[in-house]
Amino acid sequence: MPGPTGTATQSPESRKRPSATYVPALVLLASLFFMWGFITVINNTLLPHLKSVFDLNYTQTTLIESVWFIAYFVASIPSAKLIERVGYQKSLVIGLLTMAAGALGMVLAASIPSYGVTLVMLFIIASGITLLQVAANPYVAVIGPPETASSRLNLVQAMNSMGTWLAPMFGAYLILGRSKSGTAAAGTVLTQAERLADAHTVILPYIIVAAVLVVLALIIARFPLPAMGSATSRVAKEERKKHSLWKHRNLVFGVPAIFIYLIAEIGVANLFVSFVSRPDIGNMTSESAGWYLTLLWGGMMVGRFLGSAIMQKIPAETVLAAFSVGAFVVMLITTFTTGHVAMWALILVGFFHSIMFPTIFTLGIRGLGPLTEEGSGLLIMAIAGGALVVVQGWLADTYGLQTSFLLTAACELYVLFYAVWGSKVTEPLSMPEEDEAQAPAGMPE
Structure with a gap:
């Protein structure tokens, strides 16, 4: 492994971009972003499938996704401790193998079939993804100058979006397309034998996923x-005592911003197929709606590539504010119109959601200096906000599916507040002198 390079001999130009030493590592990390995006979004086609197999209401269906995101809350701190104990590389391998074990467990759940076992296995997969998230997001954010951290993370997150774009095609073809519930007209009542047969269609997709994860591990x-240097690792206890996370407005408001944004993103994605397939919206089968879901995630991929380029010239918080306004407007259109207007408005929210997570994340850790590692852990824990999608499921059952999207619109307003005021840095900290001296080329100063 290459050792750290002192910053004293670097030219100003070399400090503006990541060291070439890290390019292969970033490419490999991009494959991880792709895989966890792919696996997460399989849930969007899996949920309507399970809704039919187990005859669930919206609350029970969204509870499946809630269990997925509860894993982020439960597993984030243990993941950070594991990384500290065994190192970055071994933790990535453990995370991938944990995901593979959960994917094989889904084969068991489909064979029984069992709603309870399904919940447990999805929790295991999500725990593995949490370990990858805790390690990979800060890694990408700190390599290179801090002023382009949002641009850099948006670029790598675009690979995550590529996974989310392809996953609905995979799920629509191998799960919904091979099941009676996925190809039948809306409102069709399945027999017990048909439900059992549908449950088995999950087996092949998850065997494929498990095999890919093992190979990647x-x-x-x-x-x-490459070694990360001390800038992203443990800070000396005496140095840590001098500072408080709660003095940093951008982090204090950034944690709920991630939490609330995830409610919006996951709520839209999980209820998309059910909404678009309705007779008064898209009037199509769940399989067909699953293909339209690729457009939602495709918009997110395009938005991240575009956002990465825009943020090279326009401040990240300005871009975030503009995208949050756009998201709010299209969610109002989704809620108060019908037919293809409502359908395409919901698809378009994927574009406006695209930059939100990576941009909030990098704004949240900006200026934290020696507190960056702890701040990153809190922001990753906030992904647990996706668990509150069950609230939207309850709203859909109680007030109607379309009306439930008002919750999404309210979430966009908080993101706007964060972009305009909450993301402002207070009491910025710099990297400790000993970290500056040891930081590898391209690390922020």
Whole structure:
């Protein structure tokens, strides 16, 4: 592994971009972003499938996704401790193998079939993803100058969006397309035998996913990942005592911003197929609606590539404010119109959601200096906000599916507040002198 390079001999130009040493590592990390995006979004086609197999209402259906995101809350701190104990590279391998074990468990759940076992296995998969998230997001954010951190993380997150774009095609073809519930007209009542047959369609997709995860784990185990230097690792206890996380407005309001944004993103994605397939909206089968879901995630991928380029010239918080306004407007259109107007408005929210997570994340850790590692952990824990999608499920059952999207619109307003005021840095900290001296080329000063 290459050792740290002192910053004293670097030219100003070399400090403006990541060291070439890290490019292969970033490419490999991009594959991880792709995989966890892919696996997460399989849930969007899996949920309407399970709704039919187990005859669930919206509250029970969204509870499946809530269990997924509760894993972020439960597993974030243990993940950080594991990374500290065994190191970055071994933690990535453990995370991938944990996901593979959960994917094989889904084969068991489909064979029984069992709603309870399904919940447990999805929790295990999400715990593995949490470990990857805790390690990978800060890694990408700190390599290179801090002023382009949002641009850099948006670029790598675009690979995550590519996974989310392809996953609905995979799910629509191998799950919904091979099941009676996915190809039948809306309102069709299935027999017990048909439900059992539908449950088995999940087996092949998750065997494929497990195999890919094991191969990727083997590649990472043998890959010469560069050392990160001390800038992203543990801070001396005495240095840590001098500072408080609660003095940093951008982090204090950033944690709920991530939490609230995830309610919006996951609520839209999980209820998309059910909404678009309704007779008064898209009037199509769940399989067809699953293909339209690729447009939602495709918009997110395009938005991240575009956002990454825009943020090279326009401040990240300004771009975030503009996108949050756009998201609010299209969600109002979704709520108060019908037919294809409502359908395309919901699809378009994917574009406006695109930059929100990576931009809030990088704004949240900006100026934290020696507190960056702890701040990153809190922001990753906030992904647990996706668990509150069950609230939208309850609203859909109580007041109607379309009306439930008002919750999404309210979430966009908080993101706007964060972009305009909450993201302002207070009492910025710099990297400790000993970290500056040891930081590898391209690390922020």
